[in-house]
Amino acid sequence: MSVTLGFPEPKTQRESTRSSRHTVEAARGEISDSAVRFLWEHAFRDLTVNELMAGTTLSRPAFYQYFSDLHELMESLLGQVESVMRATANPWIMGEGEPIAALRASLGGVIQTSVDHGPVLRAVAEAAPLDARLEAAWSAFMGRWNDAVCTRIEAQQQAGLIPEFDARRMANALNALDAAVLIAEFGRQPQGDPDAVLDTLHAIWVGVLYGSVPKRLPVSEVAQDMSTADSTPLSTRGDPTR
Amino acid sequence: MSVTLGFPEPKTQRESTRSSRHTVEAARGEISDSAVRFLWEHAFRDLTVNELMAGTTLSRPAFYQYFSDLHELMESLLGQVESVMRATANPWIMGEGEPIAALRASLGGVIQTSVDHGPVLRAVAEAAPLDARLEAAWSAFMGRWNDAVCTRIEAQQQAGLIPEFDARRMANALNALDAAVLIAEFGRQPQGDPDAVLDTLHAIWVGVLYGSVPKRLPVSEVAQDMSTADSTPLSTRGDPTR
DNA sequence: TTGACATACTGACGTCGTGTCAGTAGGCTG
DNA sequence: CAGCCTACTGACACGACGTCAGTATGTCAA
Incomplete structure (x- = not known):
């Protein structure tokens, strides 16, 4: 009826087993x-x-x-978005290259994912408090981010790059900040300006972690080509003419 | 039945007008x-x-x-909490005294309010996406914080105390951070540790705005007696034995 | 081709929470 | 005490959910 794009029912029936209407x-x-x-x-x-x-x-x-109910559907969508988002956040999380530039690249990737899937993230965040199971899934999702960021902070604390504060709590706070800002900016149409958001989030992360404002750094070294970020859409985008 | 405390139905009927059962x-x-x-x-x-x-x-x-529905009730509760919370945030908002110490005092006040009324704030935040009107009220609530913080940032930017970034966007981000952290820490029982949260939030705000970590400052000057904060309960607290 | 099975799918039902309304009861006024 | 006013309630209609018995559709065996 209103399928706008892509795979027109391949009907491969990969194992040639049972399947009457849909796989x-x-x-x-x-x-x-x-x-x-x-x-x-x-x-x-x-x-x-x-x-x-x-x-x-x-x-x-x-x-x-x-699906058992709408909440389980949202949980499934969250899983798909997460896999995309995790990949884009690798540079800083994995400790690749100069920290402040890597941080900017990671934030850029996460922002790009939010641009592509913001409404889904917003819906999950809004639906989470309505269902214990989805709430747990969202909590676990945020928890994995917290773990990754916390690990990175602790590593750089040991290297003397980051001041000695409570890494776990700081990671939670920074991730909560990202989630709130990204959902507010990209969770509904019209979406905000990704570049401005990147500047703001980068300023906060850098200011907190490295005790300086990013503008003191050579811009040429910080700038990254965002078009290389994975922007594969999770699914068919809404038809704007609808 | 289960009213635990306080005003046992004064029944003053202030104007001696109509009232059969309840005012x-x-x-x-x-x-x-x-x-x-x-x-x-x-x-x-x-x-x-x-x-x-x-x-x-x-x-x-x-x-x-x-009340027209549960959402309007929540809106009413939000209004009550807001009036308490605003009063406690005055020091930094009003530019009283040394900025970093004032900021700590304001954050402390907001945290105390969250300790007292966290579950209500959490409920409002969770309910807001479910109703357009409550969503607008929550948005306006956050907007007033954003305005106040933005004004303060711009004033201190002109005074050369704060770097030149997008003040509005930064205010939004910092307030979103506070809201997320406070609701997560104090929105349900058992509540988190107010002192640790204060340290974390203070570190973030100071790191971002003043480009340094608060520990570099004389602690004696930063410490404020939190017991002076207004902790008047919004309403009867839940009976823990229930 | 045909019978028979498996399963994707649906119409219809019971349940629950909401919001409303006509009607009642409790207190005030003269 | 008559009369009124309004706080209050029982009962209803509605909408969304989740389920189940039954139907339709495709597959396989003979």
């Missing part, structure tokens, strides 16, 4: 697409199973064959 | 108390009008005489 894979994909499309245009509070399935070839009860 | 004031107060009590023990997602009114002497439909 489980395909059905979940179609439902996910509908959800993503919806969330680019509306808030999570307006997403009902009715509305969601109206955007697919299936009817409402079919939804419950693939 | 409007008293009824709204009783309902608010029940909500606050509930939110100290449970998440907003578990708060229903049924549950809420079971904690009062009234029945469910009576709720709708005093």
Whole structure:
């Protein structure tokens, strides 16, 4: 009905086994697409199973064959976004190159992911408090970021690059900051300005961790080509003409 | 039934006018108390009008005489917390005394308010995305903080105390950080450690705004007696034995 | 081709929470 | 005590959810 793009039901039936109308894979994909499309245009509070399935070839009860409820669907979407986002944050997390430039590259990557999938992240963040299981998933998601950042901070503290504060708590705070800013800036249309957000977040991280403002550093060395960031869309983007 | 403390229905009927059972004031107060009590023990997602009114002497439909829905109730609670919180943030906001010490005092005040009313703040933050009106109220609440902080930053930028970055965006980011951290730390029981949170937030604000870590400053001058902070409870605290 | 099985799928139902309204009861006024 | 006013409630309709028995559709065996 309103499928806008991409894979027109390959129907490969990889193992030639049972499958009458949809592959489980395909059905979940179609439902996910509908959800993503919806969330680019509306808030999570307006997403009902009715509305969601109206955007697919299936009817409402079919939804419950693939997801136990809307929250589990959101959990699935979160997982997809996370895998994309993690990859883009590697430079600083992995300690590649000069720290302040690597930090800027990582923040840029995370920002790019937010530009591509902001509404999904926003929806997950909004839905999380409504369901214990999704809340745990969101908490775990943030926890993995906290662990990674905390590890990096501690490593650089030992190297004398970062002052001696409570690394765990600082990591939590900085990640919470990122999440709040990114969701506010890119969680709904019209989205904010990625470059301005990058400057702000970079200034904060650098100011806190390295005790200086980034502008004191050679810009030429800090600037990174953001177009190299992975911007593979999670799913079909919402049709703006809808 | 379970009212634990304070004003036992003064029944002053200030103007001796109409009032059969409750003053409007008293009824709204009783309902608010029940909500606050509930939110100290449970998440907003578990708060229903049924549950809420079971904690009062009234029945469910009576709720709708005093509030249009749960979201309006939350908006009312937010207003009460805001007035308390604003007062405690005065030192740095108003530019009283040495900036870094004033900042610590203001952060301390905000933290104290969060300790006293964290669950209410958490509930409002969680409920905001579910209702357009409450979302606007929350947004306005954060906006007033942003305005105040932004003004202060710009003033100190002109005085050469703070580097030249986008003040508005930075204020938004720092306030979003505070909100996220405070709600995470004090929004549910068991609450976090106020002193550790103060250290962390202070380190971030100082690192970002004044380009240094607070420990470089004389501690004796920074330390402030937190017991002077206004800790008047918003309402009856939840009974821990419940 | 046909029968028979497996399963993707759906119409219809029961449940729960919401918001409303007509009607009642409790207190005030003259 | 008559009358009124309004705080208050029982009962209803609505909407969304989650489920289940039953149907439709595709696959395999003979």
